[in-house]
Amino acid sequence: MSGRSIRRRLSVRDMEAILAVTAKLAAPFDLMTMLSEVVSAAKQVLHADRGSVWLYDAAADQLVLEIATGIAPVRVPANAGIAGACAQTRRIINVPDCYADDRFNPDVDKQSNYRTRCMLTLPLVDHKDVLVGVMQLLNKADGVFDENDEALATTLAAQCAVALQRVRMTEAVIEGEKMRQELEMARVVQMSTLPAVMPSLEGYDVYGTTQPASLTGGDTFDLSATDRGVLIVLGDATGHGIAPALSVTQMHAMLRMAFRLGADLESAFMHVNNQLAATLADDRFITAFIGLLDETAHRVRFHSGGQAPILHFQSATGTCARHDPTSFPLAAMPLTSLRPAVCLDMLPGDMLVLLSDGIYEYHDAHGEQFGEQRVEAILRESQGKSMAELSALLLDAVHVFAKGAPQEDDMTLVLVKRHAAATANRTFRRSFDSLQPIFAFTSDFLARHGIDPGILPTVDLTVEELFTNMVKYSPAGGAEVRIEMAAIAGGVEVALTDYDVERFDVTRAPDVDTGLPIDQRHPGGLGLHLIRRLVDSMDYEYSTESRRSRITFRKTSAGPVPPRAMPKDEGKDAFD
Amino acid sequence: MLSIDFGAGGAVVIAGRLDAAQAQAAQTFLDGVQGAVTLDCSGLEYISSAGLGVLLKTQKRLLASSGKLRLTGVNRHLQDIFRYSGFDQIFEIEAAP
Numbered sequence: 193m194s195g196r197s198i199r200r201r202l203s204v205r206d207m208e209a210i211l212a213v214t215a216k217l218a219a220p221f222d223l224m225t226m227l228s229e230v231v232s233a234a235k236q237v238l239h240a241d242r243g244s245v246w247l248y249d250a251a252a253d254q255l256v257l258e259i260a261t262g263i264a265p266v267r268v269p270a271n272a273g274i275a276g277a278c279a280q281t282r283r284i285i286n287v288p289d290c291y292a293d294d295r296f297n298p299d300v301d302k303q304s305n306y307r308t309r310c311m312l313t314l315p316l317v318d319h320k321d322v323l324v325g326v327m328q329l330l331n332k333a334d335g336v337f338d339e340n341d342e343a344l345a346t347t348l349a350a351q352c353a354v355a356l357q358r359v360r361m362t363e364a365v366i367e368g369e370k371m372r373q374e375l376e377m378a379r380v381v382q383m384s385t386l387p388a389v390m391p392s393l394e395g396y397d398v399y400g401t402t403q404p405a406s407l408t409g410g411d412t413f414d415l416s417a418t419d420r421g422v423l424i425v426l427g428d429a430t431g432h433g434i435a436p437a438l439s440v441t442q443m444h445a446m447l448r449m450a451f452r453l454g455a456d457l458e459s460a461f462m463h464v465n466n467q468l469a470a471t472l473a474d475d476r477f478i479t480a481f482i483g484l485l486d487e488t489a490h491r492v493r494f495h496s497g498g499q500a501p502i503l504h505f506q507s508a509t510g511t512c513a514r515h516d517p518t519s520f521p522l523a524a525m526p527l528t529s530l531r532p533a534v535c536l537d538m539l540p541g542d543m544l545v546l547l548s549d550g551i552y553e554y555h556d557a558h559g560e561q562f563g564e565q566r567v568e569a570i571l572r573e574s575q576g577k578s579m580a581e582l583s584a585l586l587l588d589a590v591h592v593f594a595k596g597a598p599q600e601d602d603m604t605l606v607l608v609k610r611h612a613a614a615t616a617n618r619t620f621r622r623s624f625d626s627l628q629p630i631f632a633f634t635s636d637f638l639a640r641h642g643i644d645p646g647i648l649p650t651v652d653l654t655v656e657e658l659f660t661n662m663v664k665y666s667p668a669g670g671a672e673v674r675i676e677m678a679a680i681a682g683g684v685e686v687a688l689t690d691y692d693v694e695r696f697d698v699t700r701a702p703d704v705d706t707g708l709p710i711d712q713r714h715p716g717g718l719g720l721h722l723i724r725r726l727v728d729s730m731d732y733e734y735s736t737e738s739r740r741s742r743i744t745f746r747k748t749s750a751g752p753v754p755p756r757a758m759p760k761d762e763g764k765d766a767f768d
Numbered sequence: 769m770l771s772i773d774f775g776a777g778g779a780v781v782i783a784g785r786l787d788a789a790q791a792q793a794a795q796t797f798l799d800g801v802q803g804a805v806t807l808d809c810s811g812l813e814y815i816s817s818a819g820l821g822v823l824l825k826t827q828k829r830l831l832a833s834s835g836k837l838r839l840t841g842v843n844r845h846l847q848d849i850f851r852y853s854g855f856d857q858i859f860e861i862e863a864a865p
Contacts, residue, residue, distance in 0.1 A: 624788050624789040625789060627787050627788060627789045628769075628789065631785070631787075649813075649814055649845040650845075652814060652816075653814070653816050653849070656787055656788060656816045656818075657816060657817055660788045660816075660818065704853070704854070706852075706853060706854025706857070707854060707857070708854075710824075710827065710828060710831065710858045711828070713824060713854075713858065714824070715817060715818075715820060715821030715824055715825075718817040718820055718821070718853055719816065719817035719818075721852070721853065722817060722849060722852050722853055725852045726848070726852070
């Protein structure tokens with residue numbers, strides 16, 4: 193039936209009735225009220241004696257008749273009876289004599305002591321072509337339903353379908369909001385267990401953070417000092433929602449308690465696993481890295497229940513060693529024995545990089561994943577960065593990569609870095625022309641490591657005197673001189689190594705007699721005389737086999753400070 | 769780097785770093801001065817034993833012809849060097865303000 197034909201047949205009175213009903217249907221009713229409004233509107237417009245609405249439950253493929261709030265609804269298969277036939281065909285069914293129609297079930301009449309003469313059954317289809325339900329109208333007041341009624345009912349049915357669908361969706365949103373509030377609560381509990389501040393460790397920079405997805409995910413992390421070392425945890429529970437959030441929170445608390453009670457790594461891992469296996473639902477598990485850092489031995493020992501990859505960035509080579517889990521995920525099943533823990537030796541500049549799969553598996557609109565290679569490239573390029581900076585760089589890179597694709601999983605980072613040794617070394621050609629690059633090297637080193645620039649002239653003087661001696665007293669064109677610098681408390685340690693030379697112990701060179709009259713003074717030996725007084729200490733080593741000479745000196749801000757008074761008068765006396 | 773030249777008031781103005789690589793340039797310039805010479809060191813940041821050798825040689829030459837080299841504007845670091853080397857006894861030195 194076309195829209196044009198409906199419009200032609202509807203009278204002004206009919207139109208007014210439908211418009212009045214439409215206005216009513218726009219009100220924010222609950223479902224039961226809306227059903228009752230729809231039925232009474234249909235009865236009014238079509239002069240029917242009774243009416244009812246069957247809602248279609250698509251998941252169960254059933255038609256559902258809501259009788260009253262609090263009473264269980266009547267459910268029938270979506271193909272049963274006249275209502276079922278209407279739902280299947282989505283066509284209006286006009287039955288002028290019900291008892292003459294095989295599809296009619298007279299039981300309802302018997303139970304309610306009613307006699308159904310004629311019946312109009314209409315599909316309720318919303319404007320997205322979704323079947324909302326079926327409306328039935330019984331016993332027209334003065335006869336049977338005719339073609340005009342069918343047209344009128346069709347127009348009305350469309351309005352009713354939209355109104356009912358709107359109410360159903362609103363109720364779903366309200367239900368979702370309740371769920372969201374519960375998730376929010378679980379999220380607050382989960383986040384409250386994460387470390388609020390990072391532990392401060394001598395020689396290490398550690399950082400952890402988590403960026404939750406919109407729904408509650410199941411990530412957790414820990415970085416905390418215990419009697420057994422620094423506890424490092426990254427955990428990720430399966431699924432989303434309240435259950436995984438609570439699972440990881442439970443694991444987090446159990447681990448902290450275990451290490452507080454003095455458990456070793458193996459006992460803690462096994463007992464926490466077994467306890468979780470006993471209490472979590474059978475389909476739940478948690479992938480977790482659990483490690484302890486001994487920051488004096490520079491060693492991380494860990495077990496990993498299904499958490500991978502475990503990246504050990506090695507500063508010396510600029511590459512990542514990749515470690516696999518030592519066990520299956522926690523809570524999957526009880527453990528009776530455990531493989532040995534894995535040990536990582538943290539050399540200067542090394543990093544332990546633990547990232548949850550929400551980072552590796554973050555995918556862009558085309559389904560490409562962020563992946564490990566991008567992570568490793570960022571690690572290589574960020575060796576001078578703090579762990580907080582590195583964390584921000586990684587998260588930024590993920591967002592740039594995703595180009596607005598939504599975050600579907602929690603993203604958690606746990607980063608542990610052993611500070612790079614504050615050392616530098618370079619070799620210099622045996623020439624006075626090397627002095628300028630040497631001075632650039634020393635001043636750059638002091639600036640880079642925040643060392644008091646007030647000691648720079650003494651450092652430069654000492655290096656120059658030692659270096660120029662090496663230039664003067666060794667064969668030209670020999671091996672280059674190596675200069676090594678290391679930051680020490682309050683200053684620097686500098687070593688100059690010269691190759692293929694005779695022994696000459698600069699620490700034993702004779703002092704210059706500075707009290708001689710000027711005609712007996714000459715510049716020789718003055719350099720060593722000066723630097724022995726200006727530096728904190730100086731050592732000389734010589735290797736007879738390799739003919740290698742190495743001079744090491746230390747200069748700090750707290751080192752020898754010469755008297756400040758200028759003996760001006762004495763100076764004048766010498767001339768006058 | 770090092771610069772050395774006569775200043776507005778007749779003093780020799782030396783500035784920069786007087787290290788072993790620059791000593792020869794300074795020596796060449798100072799070999800040309802005579803009499804009582806003031807060396808304005810207020811721009812001199814650094815001196816090593818090579819630089820001290822230049823000053824010593826110049827002072828010896830000037831003293832032999834009744835001249836002398838007087839150093840002004842000498843910074844803390846240079847004062848330490850002159851003191852430790854005993855050069856504060858063979859030069860008249862005026863510290864930087």
